[in-house]
Amino acid sequence: MPKPITRTYSRYTLNALALMGNQIREGRIAANFTADALAQRAGISRSLLQRIEKGDPGCTIGAVFEVAAILGIPLFEADSKILTTRLAYSNEKQALLPKAVRPSGRAVKDDF
Amino acid sequence: MPKPITRTYSRYTLNALALMGNQIREGRIAANFTADALAQRAGISRSLLQRIEKGDPGCTIGAVFEVAAILGIPLFEADSKILTTRLAYSNEKQALLPKAVRPSGRAVKDDF
DNA sequence: ATCTTATGGGTTATTAATGAGTCATTTTAT
DNA sequence: ATAAAATGACTCATTAATAACCCATAAGAT
Numbered sequence: 001m002p003k004p005i006t007r008t009y010s011r012y013t014l015n016a017l018a019l020m021g022n023q024i025r026e027g028r029i030a031a032n033f034t035a036d037a038l039a040q041r042a043g044i045s046r047s048l049l050q051r052i053e054k055g056d057p058g059c060t061i062g063a064v065f066e067v068a069a070i071l072g073i074p075l076f077e078a079d080s081k082i083l084t085t086r087l088a089y090s091n092e093k094q095a096l097l098p099k100a101v102r103p104s105g106r107a108v109k110d111d112f
Numbered sequence: 113m114p115k116p117i118t119r120t121y122s123r124y125t126l127n128a129l130a131l132m133g134n135q136i137r138e139g140r141i142a143a144n145f146t147a148d149a150l151a152q153r154a155g156i157s158r159s160l161l162q163r164i165e166k167g168d169p170g171c172t173i174g175a176v177f178e179v180a181a182i183l184g185i186p187l188f189e190a191d192s193k194i195l196t197t198r199l200a201y202s203n204e205k206q207a208l209l210p211k212a213v214r215p216s217g218r219a220v221k222d223d224f
Numbered sequence: 225a226t227c228t229t230a231t232g233g234g235t236t237a238t239t240a241a242t243g244a245g246t247c248a249t250t251t252t253a254t
Numbered sequence: 255a256t257a258a259a260a261t262g263a264c265t266c267a268t269t270a271a272t273a274a275c276c277c278a279t280a281a282g283a284t
Contacts, residue, residue: 007155007174007175008155009174009177009178010178010181010182011192012181012187012192012195013174013177013178013181013187015192015195015196015199016177016181016187016188016195017173017174017177018199019188019195019198019199019202020188022199022202022203022205022206023202025206025209026202026205026206026209028213029209029210029213032213032214032215032216033213033215034213034215035213037215043119043120057172057173057174057175057177058172058174059172059173060169060170060171060172060173061129061169061171061172061173061176062119062121062125062129062168062169062170063119063169064173065121065125065128065129065169066121066122066125066169069122069124069125069128070122075124075125075128076128076131076132077189080123080124080127083124083127083128083131084127086131087127087130087131087134090131090134090135090138091134093134093138094134094137094138097137097138097141098141101140101141101144101145101146101147102144103144103145103146103149104144
């Protein structure tokens with residue numbers, strides 16, 4: 001049905017977004033890319049790239065990560081190979097985790 | 113005017129998104145949060161959280177980062193304090209950078 | 225200085241993301 | 255085994271994100 005209008009973000013989130021935007025801008029300038037050129041290469045519009053560099057929380061994460069990837073900015077401090085390895089390990093780990101969570105009014109057994 | 117329909121993502125981007133989704137799911141289970149509970153806490157819907165945990169590139173980055181922040185998953189491998197420091201440093205750096213780019217030859221870096 | 229162009233900041237039409245709901249299935253506890 | 259609840263996987267209406275413009279200004283080169 002209807003939707004909430006505004007959304008709030010923690011300072012931590014906003015700072016992380018601002019930092020990512022800065023890194024992208026720095027990377028773009030270092031690579032001597034024009035805003036138009038980089039946007040075109042990433043398959044997005046210049047106006048979106050502007051918002052990304054500004055750290056706008058409303059940008060889709062796929063667009064942001066793709067731009068970062070093009071500029072060679074490491075996500076999770078990992079290059080392609082390490083990322084793949086970590087993902088595989090993470091997937092195995094998932095299989096061992098419980099599939100559903102029981103919200104604990106009684107998480108801990110205190111009947112002793 | 114009209115807009116492109118589909119969007120393509122590099123493998124690196126998709127892997128990074130999948131890893132982030134996994135980390136969020138692991139964090140949620142570790143914190144003994146139900147999907148509903150975590151979504152409510154982050155101010156998003158359960159269906160969106162499901163997509164986030166799946167690594168959907170179409171989610172807004174603010175929503176994803178906010179969930180990560182709630183679970184204590186470090187962005188940029190940095191806690192709040194370090195993040196703030198790094199952002200401040202990054203901002204100073206920005207001031208020294210050229211404001212506009214003059215496209216010279218081409219500097220591409222798409223080998224990730 | 226002039227000229228060229230990249231950028232910032234808007235506006236608008238359209239597409240896509242989101243919230244809310246439902247239902248079936250799975251999971252966990254009893 | 256049974257029950258209760260969490261999850262997965264869809265819909266659909268509405269809102270928000272995006273692309274494509276626009277113009278004004280600032281930045282860089284000559």
